[in-house]
Amino acid sequence: MSSNGKHRFAMYWAASCGGCDIAVLNLHEKIAEVADAFEIVFWPCAMDTKYADVEALPDGSIDLTFFSGSIRNDENLHLAKLLRRTSKILVAFGSCASEGCIPGLANFSTVDDMLTTAFETPSTENPLHLRPVPRWAAPEGEIRIPTLAPVVRTLDQVVDIDYTIPGCPPESARIAEVVDLAIAAFAGRAELPPKGSVIGAGTSTVCDQCARQRDVKKIAAFTRIQATAYLDPALCLLEQGIPCSGPATRDGCGALCPVAGAPCIGCYGPSDGVVDQGARLLSAFSSVIDAREPGDIERILDGLPDPLGTFYRFGLARSILRASRPAFASSGVEPPVIARAPEPARAGAAGGTDR
Amino acid sequence: MTRLTIDPVTRLEGHAKIEIFLDDTGEVERTYFQVPELRGFERFCVGRPVEEMPSLTGRICGVCPEAHHMAAAKAADAVYGVTPPRPARLLREALYSAFFVTDHATHFYALGGPDFFVGPDAPVAERNILGVLQRVGAEAGARVIGARKAGHHVIEMIGGRAIHPCTSIPGGLTKGITEAQRSEIEAIGHSMVDFAEFSIGVFDSLVMGDPAYRDAILGDIYRDETYYMGLVDANGKANFYDGRVRIVAPDGERLGEYDPADYPDWISERVEPWTYLKFPYLKRVGWKGFVDGKDSGVYCATPLSRLNAADGMATPKAQAEYERFFATLAPANGGPKRMVHQRLATHWARLVEMLYAAERLVELASDPEIASDNFRVVPTATPTEGVGTVEAPRGTLTHHYWTDERGILTKVNLIVGTTNNYAPMCMSIERAARSLIHRGQVVSEGILNRIEMAFRAYDPCFGCATHSLPGHMPLEVTLRDAAGDVVDVIRRDG
Numbered sequence: 001m002s003s004n005g006k007h008r009f010a011m012y013w014a015a016s017c018g019g020c021d022i023a024v025l026n027l028h029e030k031i032a033e034v035a036d037a038f039e040i041v042f043w044p045c046a047m048d049t050k051y052a053d054v055e056a057l058p059d060g061s062i063d064l065t066f067f068s069g070s071i072r073n074d075e076n077l078h079l080a081k082l083l084r085r086t087s088k089i090l091v092a093f094g095s096c097a098s099e100g101c102i103p104g105l106a107n108f109s110t111v112d113d114m115l116t117t118a119f120e121t122p123s124t125e126n127p128l129h130l131r132p133v134p135r136w137a138a139p140e141g142e143i144r145i146p147t148l149a150p151v152v153r154t155l156d157q158v159v160d161i162d163y164t165i166p167g168c169p170p171e172s173a174r175i176a177e178v179v180d181l182a183i184a185a186f187a188g189r190a191e192l193p194p195k196g197s198v199i200g201a202g203t204s205t206v207c208d209q210c211a212r213q214r215d216v217k218k219i220a221a222f223t224r225i226q227a228t229a230y231l232d233p234a235l236c237l238l239e240q241g242i243p244c245s246g247p248a249t250r251d252g253c254g255a256l257c258p259v260a261g262a263p264c265i266g267c268y269g270p271s272d273g274v275v276d277q278g279a280r281l282l283s284a285f286s287s288v289i290d291a292r293e294p295g296d297i298e299r300i301l302d303g304l305p306d307p308l309g310t311f312y313r314f315g316l317a318r319s320i321l322r323a324s325r326p327a328f329a330s331s332g333v334e335p336p337v338i339a340r341a342p343e344p345a346r347a348g349a350a351g352g353t354d355r
Numbered sequence: 356m357t358r359l360t361i362d363p364v365t366r367l368e369g370h371a372k373i374e375i376f377l378d379d380t381g382e383v384e385r386t387y388f389q390v391p392e393l394r395g396f397e398r399f400c401v402g403r404p405v406e407e408m409p410s411l412t413g414r415i416c417g418v419c420p421e422a423h424h425m426a427a428a429k430a431a432d433a434v435y436g437v438t439p440p441r442p443a444r445l446l447r448e449a450l451y452s453a454f455f456v457t458d459h460a461t462h463f464y465a466l467g468g469p470d471f472f473v474g475p476d477a478p479v480a481e482r483n484i485l486g487v488l489q490r491v492g493a494e495a496g497a498r499v500i501g502a503r504k505a506g507h508h509v510i511e512m513i514g515g516r517a518i519h520p521c522t523s524i525p526g527g528l529t530k531g532i533t534e535a536q537r538s539e540i541e542a543i544g545h546s547m548v549d550f551a552e553f554s555i556g557v558f559d560s561l562v563m564g565d566p567a568y569r570d571a572i573l574g575d576i577y578r579d580e581t582y583y584m585g586l587v588d589a590n591g592k593a594n595f596y597d598g599r600v601r602i603v604a605p606d607g608e609r610l611g612e613y614d615p616a617d618y619p620d621w622i623s624e625r626v627e628p629w630t631y632l633k634f635p636y637l638k639r640v641g642w643k644g645f646v647d648g649k650d651s652g653v654y655c656a657t658p659l660s661r662l663n664a665a666d667g668m669a670t671p672k673a674q675a676e677y678e679r680f681f682a683t684l685a686p687a688n689g690g691p692k693r694m695v696h697q698r699l700a701t702h703w704a705r706l707v708e709m710l711y712a713a714e715r716l717v718e719l720a721s722d723p724e725i726a727s728d729n730f731r732v733v734p735t736a737t738p739t740e741g742v743g744t745v746e747a748p749r750g751t752l753t754h755h756y757w758t759d760e761r762g763i764l765t766k767v768n769l770i771v772g773t774t775n776n777y778a779p780m781c782m783s784i785e786r787a788a789r790s791l792i793h794r795g796q797v798v799s800e801g802i803l804n805r806i807e808m809a810f811r812a813y814d815p816c817f818g819c820a821t822h823s824l825p826g827h828m829p830l831e832v833t834l835r836d837a838a839g840d841v842v843d844v845i846r847r848d849g
Binding site: 015018023072101113124138140145172224260262 | 516626
């Protein structure tokens with residue numbers, strides 16, 4: 001707590017798109033409550049504090065830190081460790097920090113692949129095949145840029161974390177609930193949830209919040225959304241053959257995408273008790289497909305032309321797969337392990353549906 | 356040789372860093388503006404179904420995901436050779452117009468505004484959005500918050516989500532809007548026109564009405580004469596959602612106008628080993644280094660460039676403001692077209708665009724067809740290759756996809772808004788440094804502010820996110836001698 005009696009808050013963005021910060025700004029009028037309740041000591045998006053100031057802070061002197069973005073380079077890693085040391089409560093905020101998000105799909109490529117692709121595109125003029133290098137001897141002196149890590153890692157893969165707020169980005173209404181909870185808890189009016197909890201979200205699945213009707217109908221094939229002449233606006237998208245991540249994805253968004261006619265893409269991560277979102281989704285899909293002959297399976301799989309992207313769109317970096325073998329070659333990063341111990345199952349909460 | 360390291364200590368430290376080298380006489384020898392991040396979207400989007408690109412590439416930037424969503428949707432349409440029905444086009448452009456008003460408001464009030472409203476010499480603690488709101492008043496502050504909120508509401512109504520929209524697919528959208536929503540969007544459009552006019556009034560009285568700021572805008576520190584790029588419609592008027600790319604020379608002569616799909620004939624990207632970002636330039640003119648003028652292929656793609664490139668704005672109030680902009684800043688010179696080269700005028704240009712986007716939103720929402728159920732067609736052609744281009748707030752944004760016959764991506768090329776401006780930003784920074792550093796003497800506050808102002812006019816978005824809400828970056832200048840030892844550290848404290 002600071003000298004003025006306010007609790008100290010920080011927010012940081014590592015390798016991220018900035019959408020998490022915009023989601024916080026989209027608290028709109030409520031942002032004033034945050035400013036009233038907290039002394040904001042570090043928030044690059046919204047105020048001016050330096051690394052050196054944070055480095056000078058005693059251990060645990062920030063009461064609450066929201067950390068968005070994944071760990072993509074050595075600088076991200078440094079800030080993760082620094083904020084762990086200086087924060088009492090460190091929250092993995094948003095999909096990049098908690099699951100790896102879309103940029104985690106890079107874990108099926110090596111850094112060399114990434115650089116070669118980016119610096120040899122059709123519009124790039126690069127006859128010498130130059131690549132950015134961490135240390136460059138410019139004529140005037142050496143200049144440096146951070147070193148890319150071999151794989152994208154989530155915050156909890158590099159430091160101990162206290163809570164996770166899922167979502168890409170977390171919905172502003174859910175963030176508001178967490179802010180209210182934090183204010184109440186710091187004032188002694190509420191208890192903080194147990195360490196390791198997922199907060200700012202539900203415990204069940206997107207399906208449970210989805211207004212679309214489910215008839216528990218089996219499907220004969222998956223179809224691509226642009227190829228369907230008509231989609232019933234009231235009926236479950238999965239039952240209409242559209243691969244939808246709702247059955248394996250935590251609720252919290254209010255099923256925004258399915259309600260808007262687009263399939264859930266899984267941005268809120270796995271629901272309670274699920275170790276691996278992709279494996280869970282695979283099992284959910286298996287339970288709705290109507291296959292009798294081996295040929296049926298081939299045909300049905302043809303409807304899923306990108307299994308990796310379908311099942312691990314947001315969760316690859318955090319999944320039991322984590323990365324491809326080439327990405328780990330010469331990486332110095334620990335090989336894949338089961339990243340998350342199963343959480344205790346709660347009655348009626350493990351998925352909330354048979355899918 | 357002496358080295359100055361301007362190391363922003365926020366996210367900008369991670370995403371933008373400036374090195375200034377002085378020669379033996381203490382004059383600026385060279386500046387390096389480094390972007391130290393790469394996430395590899397062009398690599399890991401390979402293998403993904405093309406219909407997912409509007410959602411996947413939105414994650415390039417959470418500040419302007421709408422721009423990537425639209426460029427991706429148009430590229431995916433092109434991959435299938437499909438033209439969405441007119442209501443789909445109206446819906447997408449309406450979402451995009453609401454987004455432009457919202458994003459330009461964020462920049463004008465929160466990012467760029469503090470330079471002018473609060474002033475470069477005000478205490479740092481006041482040079483932020485709260486300082487701006489104090490200066491313009493609580494009522495105006497409520498209008499700013501209200502306008503951003505209304506903008507995101509329109510984005511969510513059409514795009515399904517306020518951040519990272521999800522509804523555009525090849526051939527159109529997954530949903531339409533109801534008549535009640537159409538009516539609500541129209542009303543919001545009218546309120547945005549009022550808000551844009553109000554904002555121009557604020558700029559007139561607080562910025563152009565102040566001799567010091569007026570001089571800063573008209574002066575030479577922030578003047579670079581480069582080529583300019585912008586999308587124009589069939590009548591040569593600026594457009595954000597669609598059109599042909601026009602390029603004009605610094606003297607106003609037109610270099611050419613092309614279909615966005617022909618960009619490889621016009622644009623090349625240069626690689627430098629000291630940064631993760633590339634430097635696009637005009638192929639026909641060639642890369643001549645970090646220099647301006649008609650012989651250098653450096654171009655810029657910003658609100659200022661779009662006004663310079665276009666013949667005018669397609670809506671009446673914005674057209675009147677466009678004319679006033681050029682009459683005030685670019686006296687008739689007998690050349691082919693009046694041109695404005697002062698980079699700080701980009702802030703005013705942004706407001707002209709905001710007014711256009713608001714008027715355009717009203718036009719689109721007033722069209723009864725926008726609430727039609729005809730918001731999608733099923734593509735029938737075999738997917739192959741396609742280009743989608745829109746004007747992002749920070750510059751012309753191009754997505755280029757190649758797919759196999761199933762519509763699975765085999766190659767991706769992206770030229771992102773801010774990237775267009777990387778070379779001109781480096782030049783503006785170097786110009787500011789040269790004008791402020793002489794014989795090794797550094798005006799500590801002056802250089803920090805003015806270097807920031809030099810590139811903040813571009814509204815840069817590195818890693819699509821160098822947005823610093825206080826409107827200034829915290830900066831630290833480390834002065835080192837030739838051996839690399841620290842001689843002095845100049846910090847601007849928060």
